[in-house]
Amino acid sequence: MPSVVTTTAAPADAPLLQLREVRKSYGSVVALAGVTADVSGQVIGLLGPNGAGKSTLLKCMLGLTPHEGEARVLGLLAGRESFRVRDRVGYMPELDSYLADLTAVELCTFAGELSGLPRSEAMQRAHAALYYAGLEEKRYLKVEGYSTGMKQRVKLAQALVHDPELLFLDEPTNGLDPRARDDMLELVMDLPHRRGCAIILSTHLLPDVDRICDQVVIMHRGQIRFSGSIEELRRGGPVAEAAAHVYDVEIKAGEEAFAGALARAGCAVERKPPRRLLVRLPDGADSTLLFEQARASGAQIRHLEPNQASLEEAFMRVIGEARPQA
């Protein structure tokens, strides 16, 4: 029988991640340049170009690499209490990571036991995790014979089996066909509700982040450039601040007169033939101005929406690079 070790819970209101001046260098290469942030949320996207420091941050949070500064995960010090952190965190790696000769059930049971669960509990939870991941019929097959999609699912199951409070998912939709990708994202979205665990999703796929994340952390050149909600990301910053006053307007007719009226009212108007206008309102004005000018010029507005920056545009803005040309 395993000996008794009580799991000490972190303060309930502690942020998922508390980073204070976290620094890490590999020789002359600075991987993390004094990262400071508090990160909370249910599904958090960790974004950044290659070499931004995402993997290094992940290693620091799992206590796999020594670092300067203070990194806390679930209120626990990532360096000094790394084993307690790893008991409470699940990690789904990007690359293949399994054990030769083991079936999915054996792999997940083994994973649970390594995380300290008693064997019977580990086995029970292995079946449940594989069932949840949609591998109930294939769970007695060896993992090395699995397709890419099945391997992704078993990686998710092994990350879940020990009942983590926080999941790190590294590119979980890599190599998946569109349907398998949808299924995986559904699972990831479902996890916080059904299992109460938070998720940090490291990915390059902005549509995935847009679809399932409520918070986003953007890293670039070893620093966190943005941490907040996706809405804040879209609206935040000087460019987006201005974008909040920009509307995409589609009208039925009379665009010439409408554009003239808007210009006289102090709006900057960009015409998008045949019947669309991009209108930047003057300071202090709101969308009411658009309706007033439409009425005054006899134009009929068919469609009106704030011209939100796309996630990709917002991401490019944060990392300070121009949007790549298609």
Place this chain on the structure above:
Amino acid sequence: MSRSGQHAAAGRGGAAIHDLGYKRYLGTRRPQSTRWRVLVKNAVSTSWRGWWRMKLWVIGSAITTVGIGVPMYVSREKFIEEVLRRVGTGVRWADALLPFSFQFFAALAFILAATAVSGAVARDLRAGAFEFYFSRPVRPLDYMLGKVVGSALVVATALLAGPLLLSLYRIGLSRDLDEVLPALALVPRMALVGAAGTVAFAVVALAFSSLSSRPRLTTSLWVAFYLLFGGTARLLSEVLGSDDLSALSLPRAVEGLAYGVFQIHLAALPGFDREPGLAASYASLLLYTAAGLIVLHVQVRRAERAGLGGG
């Protein structure tokens, strides 16, 4: 677990999410310091699958044990003892067969190490298992301990279990109490030799297995080391007339240790090779074990540092 949540449809995508129900685990967890035992169990159970990796050679070890046990029994006949005494052996043949048996058990241990141990770490490297291990509360030391102890248990089925059974059998062959007491002393000697050989075989084979992510290559390296390097050492020891040089051959070191511990020297008899001395045999096994552990440690640390993730 309740099945209340089974086949619950999830959210907007329409993909069915299956759930057997979920309850947060609030029980106790195994202490971190004992988690290497989980790796031991896995190493042994993985080796036990299929016939060719372990079972066949365990059966071979059992047959060898019986095969040695029969002449031990027969040699108790007074007539045979008298014949042996006349050809010059100063020891009981049943006793002499104990260290002699190590050459057979060592051969089986070599095969076991080749099939079950020499690809073990390589298979982990190939499958990316280090990410699996080290993202959990597993230290490199836990990994090494688990692999070494697990592999040693596998090799011990040949190099320790058989000799120990024979030494117990030898006690059973005693005619009277005067013969029992000296026979009892044979058990720890067999255990010592078996254990030293087991650890050396397991560690060296594991060290080879950590050198590449290609299991076939690492197994080939182990076989080459055992047969070619060992054979060369034996040849050189004969050519140069240095018995101790043959201790560079792993099985000869085990045999030399056995004969030395039992203080039995069969080299004077026709057909028997000269065995290395006790000190040389000890030193060889110790050095091989230490070197193997160092190689294994370096490779495992390197794999840990390679760590997680790509970009």
